[in-house]
Amino acid sequence: MIPRGRVMTYGDVAEWLEEGGPRQVGRAMALYGGPVPWWRVVRSDGVLLPGHELRALACYREEGTPLRDASRSSDDHIPRLDMRRARWDGKVPGDD
Template identity: 60%
Template sequence: MDIPATPPAGPAAPEPSPFAQRVLDVVEAIPPGRVMAYGDIAEYLAESGPRQVGAVLARWGGAVPWWRVPRADGRPPPGLESAALAHYRDEGTPMRPDGDRVDMRRARWDGA
């Protein structure tokens, strides 16, 4: 069975809402080796909340450095732990002694 080089055409994915685009812009601006939690992004934007930020990343986050948005306790996004940990190592992100979580105190970016 031959697999096509490009996927078959389907309905176009809707463009991100203005809020979603703002979230994606913030994630794109996070420097390598630094992170912002979902709630940090919502607070930085002064709108919505962590769940809405998470929903944006779940839908459109593949095009931005999604691994730079761990949970508030420093754990990587669920289901993407291995990939995120590899990115953290590559970028020199400060980690907790257990090696499974980002050291949020040292790695958190304030958006400045």
């Protein structure tokens, strides 16, 4: 349900579901997340999922997800998510 161009953290998903915690969400995503847009569930620091950075980055760019440039000190030069702008609160327009 997370819209294109937006993300939720593992903790956000757990809170939204009102069950489990970030680790449980991560485990469920690792086991069953393949058929869903897995790149929209992210770490809270905006660092891209290790081992899947390039696939996720392609999806973020295609969807227009807000990114922050990698710092000059970053070894891999992979951007981070701009969590302030990309984070979705789980609210659907018109849902009160």
